[in-house]
Amino acid sequence: MAEYRHQREVDARPAGAGRVLGLCASALAGLFAGFAALNVLVTKDLWHPPLPRFEEITSELEAVKDQVEVLFLGPSHMMTDIDPRVFDARMAALGRPLFSYNYSVESLMVSERDYLLERLREIRPKGLRYVLVKPDVWIHTTLVNTFSTRTRYFNRPATVRRYLELRLGSTKPFFTYNLPTSLVIAWGGLMHLSNVGVISDLILPPKSALTEPAGERHPERRGYLPLDDEKPKDSGDDSPYPVQPPSGPVRQLSAGELAELARLFREIRELGAEPVVLIPPVGNDNLADTAETLAAMATTFPEVAVLSFHPSGQSPELYEKLGYWADRNHLSPAGATRFSTLLADRFATLLNSRGGAP
Amino acid sequence: MIFSEIKFFLFFALVFGFYWTLRTNSSRKLYLIVAGMVFYGAWDWRFLSLILYQTGIDFVAARRIEATNDSRIRGRWLKLSLVSNLGLLAVFKYLNFFAASFESLARSAGFSVSHATLHIVLPVGISFYTFQSLSYTIDVYRRRMPAVKSVLDFGMFVTFFPQLVAGPIVRAYDFLPQLDAKREARKIDFRWALTLFLVGFFKKACVSDNISPYVDAFYNAPAAFDTATAWLAASLYTVQIYCDFSGYTDMAIATAALLGYRLCPNFNAPYLALDITDFWRRWHMSLSSWLRDYLYISLGGNRGGKIFTYRNLMLTMVLGGLWHGASWNFVLWGFMHGLALIVHKLWTKRGVDLGARPALRPVSWLMTLGWVAAAWVPFRATSFGDTKTTLALLSGAAAEGAKSLLGPGALILWAVVGALFVGHVVTHATKLWSERWRLVSPGVYAFGYGLAWAVALALKSTDYAPFIYFQF
Numbered sequence: 001m002a003e004y005r006h007q008r009e010v011d012a013r014p015a016g017a018g019r020v021l022g023l024c025a026s027a028l029a030g031l032f033a034g035f036a037a038l039n040v041l042v043t044k045d046l047w048h049p050p051l052p053r054f055e056e057i058t059s060e061l062e063a064v065k066d067q068v069e070v071l072f073l074g075p076s077h078m079m080t081d082i083d084p085r086v087f088d089a090r091m092a093a094l095g096r097p098l099f100s101y102n103y104s105v106e107s108l109m110v111s112e113r114d115y116l117l118e119r120l121r122e123i124r125p126k127g128l129r130y131v132l133v134k135p136d137v138w139i140h141t142t143l144v145n146t147f148s149t150r151t152r153y154f155n156r157p158a159t160v161r162r163y164l165e166l167r168l169g170s171t172k173p174f175f176t177y178n179l180p181t182s183l184v185i186a187w188g189g190l191m192h193l194s195n196v197g198v199i200s201d202l203i204l205p206p207k208s209a210l211t212e213p214a215g216e217r218h219p220e221r222r223g224y225l226p227l228d229d230e231k232p233k234d235s236g237d238d239s240p241y242p243v244q245p246p247s248g249p250v251r252q253l254s255a256g257e258l259a260e261l262a263r264l265f266r267e268i269r270e271l272g273a274e275p276v277v278l279i280p281p282v283g284n285d286n287l288a289d290t291a292e293t294l295a296a297m298a299t300t301f302p303e304v305a306v307l308s309f310h311p312s313g314q315s316p317e318l319y320e321k322l323g324y325w326a327d328r329n330h331l332s333p334a335g336a337t338r339f340s341t342l343l344a345d346r347f348a349t350l351l352n353s354r355g356g357a358p
Numbered sequence: 359m360i361f362s363e364i365k366f367f368l369f370f371a372l373v374f375g376f377y378w379t380l381r382t383n384s385s386r387k388l389y390l391i392v393a394g395m396v397f398y399g400a401w402d403w404r405f406l407s408l409i410l411y412q413t414g415i416d417f418v419a420a421r422r423i424e425a426t427n428d429s430r431i432r433g434r435w436l437k438l439s440l441v442s443n444l445g446l447l448a449v450f451k452y453l454n455f456f457a458a459s460f461e462s463l464a465r466s467a468g469f470s471v472s473h474a475t476l477h478i479v480l481p482v483g484i485s486f487y488t489f490q491s492l493s494y495t496i497d498v499y500r501r502r503m504p505a506v507k508s509v510l511d512f513g514m515f516v517t518f519f520p521q522l523v524a525g526p527i528v529r530a531y532d533f534l535p536q537l538d539a540k541r542e543a544r545k546i547d548f549r550w551a552l553t554l555f556l557v558g559f560f561k562k563a564c565v566s567d568n569i570s571p572y573v574d575a576f577y578n579a580p581a582a583f584d585t586a587t588a589w590l591a592a593s594l595y596t597v598q599i600y601c602d603f604s605g606y607t608d609m610a611i612a613t614a615a616l617l618g619y620r621l622c623p624n625f626n627a628p629y630l631a632l633d634i635t636d637f638w639r640r641w642h643m644s645l646s647s648w649l650r651d652y653l654y655i656s657l658g659g660n661r662g663g664k665i666f667t668y669r670n671l672m673l674t675m676v677l678g679g680l681w682h683g684a685s686w687n688f689v690l691w692g693f694m695h696g697l698a699l700i701v702h703k704l705w706t707k708r709g710v711d712l713g714a715r716p717a718l719r720p721v722s723w724l725m726t727l728g729w730v731a732a733a734w735v736p737f738r739a740t741s742f743g744d745t746k747t748t749l750a751l752l753s754g755a756a757a758e759g760a761k762s763l764l765g766p767g768a769l770i771l772w773a774v775v776g777a778l779f780v781g782h783v784v785t786h787a788t789k790l791w792s793e794r795w796r797l798v799s800p801g802v803y804a805f806g807y808g809l810a811w812a813v814a815l816a817l818k819s820t821d822y823a824p825f826i827y828f829q830f
């Protein structure tokens with residue numbers, strides 16, 4: 001005997017297609033009724049972000065909100081590559097003392113960046129003057145990683161379609177996409193609706209919180225997370241420089257992506273700060289901007305400064321020393337120290353060219 | 359590709375949809391062999407050659423065994439099958455383990471020996487399909503069944519994807535006759551199969567995967583945690599391994615059923631066992647019966663007196679432990695179970711059978727569950743040192759570490775697990791899963807089934823974890 005009555009044959013009448021379709025429709029109705037009920041019962045406000053870093057850096061930032069003048073905002077290679085203490089020390093040495101904070105999160109998606117901006121609006125750092133941001137509107141494949149609650153938590157119903165359309169690089173209405181694209185959008189919408197893992201995420205602590213207990217954080221680092229503190233990043237390729245060329249054709253920024261950038265810059269300005277596009281050094285060209293992208297951005301947004309450390313830019317030094325790299329996309333602590341200094345030099349030059357004080 | 363992820367759902371939808379449109383039995387079998395290859399190749403296509411090699415050797419060996427009455431020739435072909443199957447297992451699973459153990463032994467005896475460790479990748483499911491294929495040639499040798507004439511049938515027996523990588527270890531005499539006639543969709547108990555798949559999904563994705571981070575966090579560094587966390591991790595792992603493996607089995611049986619085939623049951627509420635012998639009749643039944651039929655009996659079983667019986671019992675359990683993995687921890691796990699089985703036999707012979715007395719049944723149940731849970735410690739720990747540390751923490755014999763995983767999340771998890779255990783007992787006693795829900799109309803069932811999936815998806819962990827038994 002097993003835990004349940006074991007398998008046995010039945011002798012049913014062959015079911016017609018109509019009956020099978022009817023039963024499938026009934027099952028789908030049950031499924032969607034379940035989704036709908038969960039959406040009513042478990043509101044997004046009850047969820048917690050599965051990454052504790054969101055909360056950590058936000059609470060730390062809140063504690064120093066009256067001091068912060070420059071904010072770094074971007075994905076993991078911003079988080080691991082910029083040490084605000086080194087940056088500030090260099091700026092002070094250059095006669096422009098300021099206080100900066102690294103408000104970056106690994107694999108930051110557009111939706112998550114919006115969430116961080118929303119939290120920034122709540123915190124309202126009074127002295128914030130500059131936000132050095134890596135926009136990444138054009139690269140984030142994770143945007144359609146629809147099985148991740150991390151994606152869906154930040155995807156409000158009103159914006160989920162916008163994110164999906166952005167990811168797909170167009171602004172066409174749903175039904176004018178080709179079939180595969182439409183299916184991706186439909187799939188994203190379905191996953192958004194389905195709340196996969198929502199209860200599990202609601203009642204259990206974030207998985208990473210179990211392996212990284214509180215009390216081991218370093219608030220004095222101001223958001224900077226050197227790679228020697230973490231397991232190596234899974235970048236899919238551990239060998240550093242030389243830079244890999246883009247694997248696909250260079251894409252021009254779409255109208256949707258340019259609109260997204262405009263929205264980002266506007267929201268930063270609404271915080272009372274000036275946006276500066278920062279492209280940190282990366283060994284994988286697919287993660288950097290291309291010359292074409294920067295050109296398109298410069299044409300559309302001439303008022304936004306760009307500090308690019310892309311190999312095609314002006315920082316060969318960072319790419320010539322293997323010891324500066326932890327993997328293809330992230331700098332080692334030594335590399336981060338050097339980059340933070342170089343960044344301060346470029347930023348000070350930018351400020352000097354404008355004649356303003358931070 | 360694991361049963362609880364979307365990739366498998368899409369794969370199975372394609373396999374299922376096309377399978378029932380095929381007209382002939384042969385084309386269906388061929389199609390399922392190809393599906394099995396794709397399923398296995400999704401992990402590592404290179405190891406498909408191992409399966410093909412084993413299939414070829416055992417097919418030919420069994421045919422040759424059957425073709426003659428000369429016991430020497432029969433024996434030679436059996437030996438070829440044994441050496442071929444166990445040889446692959448020895449190379450891919452145990453070579454480094456034995457080399458490292460020999461080196462360590464030689465060093466402790468004062469000799470300087472060093473070996474170069476080969477980086478051998480363990481092919482997923484090798485222990486399962488090796489045992490399954492091996493049992494076929496042994497059964498033919500023992501004249502328990504005739505050799506199969508169609509290579510297509512034998513190929514499907516080995517590569518049938520629902521049980522290919524983690525069992526149940528199907529017996530050829532049970533499965534091969536099912537291939538004789540074309541399966542008929544109208545004879546399939548779809549409601550039973552669909553419900554079983556959902557139950558399996560729930561066990562794996564909603565229970566096991568949500569428990570996994572706690573257990574992993576503890577066993578990554580047991581010495582760093584306090585005693586309460588050690589108890590939490592040990593008890594949660596007891597639940598996790600059951601839900602993980604029986605969840606997989608449920609989904610495998612259900613998947614096979616949806617294609618019209620029957621696989622043997624593998625679990626029968628093992629944690630409700632009243633003694634350790636009873637536990638082994640309920641836990642991983644296809645392996646325990648395999649070990650009994652092909653190892654314990656081959657060693658002499660209980661035919662040589664008490665001492666030999668106990669020796670055979672211990673050898674079977676220790677080798678059964680080693681079957682799970684090349685590590686002394688698994689040997690210890692097998693030893694603990696072998697010891698418990700011997701003690702239970704001794705007790706029973708002296709008339710001490712706690713499970714037989716109603717008033718003492720709770721004591722007997724607790725003792726059995728406690729021993730089984732303690733034996734899971736070496737099974738899960740990553741080293742002998744971690745096993746020692748964890749057992750010492752559990753018994754209060756070691757200094758506690760400062761870390762703790764106890765918090766609201768752990769308490770909620772425990773409450774949920776406790777409620778599920780009660781539910782498990784109730785459904786087992788009332789046969790709720792098997793019979794009660796059959797009373798509702800098909801339309802209501804379909805609606806409820808969809809609703810239940812919505813809840814299961816919300817409860818599932820967002821992290822996919824591979825099935826624990828895949829590593830064996």
